[in-house]
Amino acid sequence: MNPGTVFRLDGKVAVVTGGGSGIGRASADVLAAAGARVVVADLDAQSAEATTAGIKENGGEAVARQVDVADPAAVTALIDETVSGLGQLDVLVNNAGIMIRRPLTEVPPEEFDRVLSVNLKSVLYGSQAAARVMRPGSSIVNTLSTIIDFATAGTGSYAAAKKGGEALTRTFAVELGARGIRVNGVAPGWTDTGITRERHTDSSGRFEQDRFDELAGKMATVSPLRTVAEPVDSAYAVLYLASEASRFVTGHVIRVNGGASMT
Ligand SMILES: NC(=O)c1ccc[n+]([C@@H]2O[C@H](COP(=O)([O-])OP(=O)(O)OC[C@H]3O[C@@H](n4cnc5c(N)ncnc54)[C@H](O)[C@@H]3O)[C@@H](O)[C@H]2O)c1
Numbered sequence: 001m002n003p004g005t006v007f008r009l010d011g012k013v014a015v016v017t018g019g020g021s022g023i024g025r026a027s028a029d030v031l032a033a034a035g036a037r038v039v040v041a042d043l044d045a046q047s048a049e050a051t052t053a054g055i056k057e058n059g060g061e062a063v064a065r066q067v068d069v070a071d072p073a074a075v076t077a078l079i080d081e082t083v084s085g086l087g088q089l090d091v092l093v094n095n096a097g098i099m100i101r102r103p104l105t106e107v108p109p110e111e112f113d114r115v116l117s118v119n120l121k122s123v124l125y126g127s128q129a130a131a132r133v134m135r136p137g138s139s140i141v142n143t144l145s146t147i148i149d150f151a152t153a154g155t156g157s158y159a160a161a162k163k164g165g166e167a168l169t170r171t172f173a174v175e176l177g178a179r180g181i182r183v184n185g186v187a188p189g190w191t192d193t194g195i196t197r198e199r200h201t202d203s204s205g206r207f208e209q210d211r212f213d214e215l216a217g218k219m220a221t222v223s224p225l226r227t228v229a230e231p232v233d234s235a236y237a238v239l240y241l242a243s244e245a246s247r248f249v250t251g252h253v254i255r256v257n258g259g260a261s262m263t
Pocket residue numbers: 017018019020021022023024041042043044047067068069070095096097098118143144145146187188189190191192193194195196
């Protein structure tokens with residue numbers, strides 16, 4: 001193997017959910033830069049188009065798809081249309097996610113349901129559909145979170161979903177291993193993206209930069225490296241797990257959190 005080519009994805013097809021923003025957008029960009037044809041899937045059609053346009057400007061190949069990952073039929077259609085349109089599916093990044101902060105004692109059933117549907121059930125739906133069409137050598141990568149290692153107030157629904165995502169990652173890895181399909185997770189630490197910015201955007205849509213910077217500074221102290229992540233930090237881990245470089249790695253979670261947790 002040549003370290004100069006082992007990370008290349010020429011001839012491969014990748015689907016990235018939540019590819020319109022943040023870590024998903026960075027992942028789509030990096031996979032495309034490595035040679036993959038990328039299907040950028042997002043609830044927000046405009047943002048998916050923007051990612052796709054950026055990839056094309058840089059000489060890559062991408063198509064945008066609007067999808068709600070909480071809808072199993074829509075996720076199955078996304079995977080099936082990828083195979084009928086682009087001929088194959090080699091990499092699935094189950095990345096779309098939302099966070100709704102509320103103490104567990106106050107979480108209403110429909111909110112708990114939505115958080116689990118978008119963050120957890122989507123991993124089941126996507127991986128089931130992908131498993132039906134993937135060939136040996138394919139890879140599924142799930143975006144989890146450092147929350148799998150910590151308990152913090154107000155994030156219980158999200159933590160339940162991400163911890164469940166870790167369980168799905170490991171079980172799918174066991175069940176699909178004999179078919180040569182690898183399943184791994186990336187658990188980002190605090191990263192400047194839509195999810196983290198949303199918390200500091202008031203009801204009129206005004207972004208509170210000072211409070212955001214203050215929180216980023218506080219989050220930086222959690223890591224021995226004394227900094228927070230950029231979306232591309234997780235994207236490079238996604239590339240590793242998508243590529244031949246990780247051909248003997250499955251059921252594993254890479255913590256891209258600057259050492260904030262070392263499980
Ligand atoms: N930012 C962080 O600090 C952080 C830390 C750990 C894990 N994560 C995880 O990273 C992943 C990406 O989030 P991000 O931080 O880039 O946030 P982001 O808000 O920038 O991106 C999330 C994307 O998912 C899309 N999305 C939301 N609901 C969807 C649905 N139902 N169907 C399809 N697309 C949907 C959004 O439109 C958005 O484009 C999420 O799974 C998140 O939980 C983020």
